[in-house]
Amino acid sequence: MKKPRLNWAAEPWSDDELLECAMAVPETEDTYSFTFRAPSGAWFDYQPGQFITLDLPVDPARGPKGNIQRTYTISSSPSRPLSISVTVKAQPASIGTRWMLDNLKPGMRIKAYGPAGIFSSHRHPARKYLFISAGSGITPMMSMTTWAWDSGEMPDIVFVHAARRPSDIIFRERLQHFANRVPGLQLRLTVEEPDPFRAWPGYMGRLNQIMLGLMAPDYLEREVFCCGPEPFMQSVRDLLNALGYDMDHYHQESFGAPVATEADAPVIDDVVPDEDARSQIRFAASDVVAACAETDTVLAVAKRAGLNIPSGCTFGLCGTCKVRKLSGEVHMVHNGGISDEDIAEGWILACCSNPMGRVEIDV
Known part of the structure; x- marks a missing residue:
């Protein structure tokens, strides 16, 4: 294979030129980073957090009709412009990513489009950042963190990541290398379960309000970037809304459907209880009806009505108030x-449940 010639006088890469795969590096089980270069020696100009679209020949026998297009967040940083990388994890039903893992080798050339996308810390400069990701949603965070590292300025980033097991944390060693050398990068990792026969000193369980408060006590002062599966991002928005965070400083990107322009961005219409909206709770077993606001909890309304719902922590952790x-x-x-x-x-926790309209509870 003839190595690409690095031409220091070259122009930035444009998608008129094919990309040549230079390296395929395993990250975790079924996750690889693919690094590409421009055969002409062109360099890559993009914003950290953006994505690129690859044209993948999954069925070469059909010619161009056998190609599919898949978008992948760029996991490398434009501060290292001689190559560009994407980090991909094959999901059970994936076609394009599965083809890449099974077939894409150094020396192969493929068509690509972009880069594009609006999910970037460059578009929202701030003194302090909070990156929150899960699974392969870590890739844009890695790009933005690498940029911060390469910038020569001390970053102020709290990097929160959730994974199934420690062995599933992509870029774990690289992030630890960064964090070991700059106090401004604080790693906060949580997993569902530890790896067998390996101690895990980090957080355990799903990301929640209590955990976030411990990970980033000053979260209200930080610009938040979030990326991961849709249910994960929904839970992050819910907990931030519940904590009184100013959602004008919240930005998200789904690793399933990256957004190219502001016009393409989906409208986020989360449920946020309104103190001016009226609700009503009927406690069926006691035959008591109580009027309340959406911002009242079921537990608080029950207590005002003279009813006893056993409770403990009162912030959704212990489960004592389940009704x-x-x-x-x-x-x-x-x-x-x-x-x-x-x-x-149909069970709820009375201490952290807000009635939306008329609700009937078995109390």
Whole structure:
């Protein structure tokens, strides 16, 4: 294979030129970083956090009709412009990523489009950042963190990442290398379960309000960037809303559907209880009806009505106040004190559930 010639007088790469795969590096199980160069020696100009679209020949026998296009966040940083990298993890139903893992080798050339995207710290400069990611949503955060490292200025970043196991944390060693050398980068990692026979000194369990307060006590002062599966980002928005965070400083990117322009950005219409909106709770077993506001909790309304719901922590952690909802809707932001199975069966935690309209509770 003829190595690409680095031409220091070259222009920035444009998507008129094919990309040549230079390296394929394993990161975790079923996750690889693919590094590309421009055969002409062109350099890459983009914003950290942006994405690129790859044209993948998944069915070469059909010619161009056998190609599919897939977008991937760029995991490298424009501060290192001689190459560009994407880090991909194959999901159970993936086609393009699976093809890359099985077939893409150094020396192969593919068509690419971009870079593009609006998810970048460059667009929202701030003194302090809070990066929150899960799974392969870590890739734009890695790009933005590498830029901060290479900039020569001390960053102020709290980097929060959630994974299933420690061995699933992409870029863990590289991030630890950065954090070991600059106090302004604080790593906060949480996992669902430890790896067998390996001690885990970090956080355990789903990210919640209590955990976030310990990870980043000054979260209200930070510009937040979030990337991960849609349910994860929904839970992050819920907990930030519940904590009184100014959501004008919140930015998100789904690793499933990166956004190219502001016009393409989906409208986020989260449920946020309104203190001026009126609700009503009927406690069925006691035959008591109480008027309240959306911002009241079921537990607080019950106490005002003279009813006793056993409770402990009062912030959704212990699960003591679990009661069954018979009808209506509540907005619940808990801290792990109830399982998804219980929620599906109609159980709620009274201490952190806000009635949305008319609700009936078995109390």
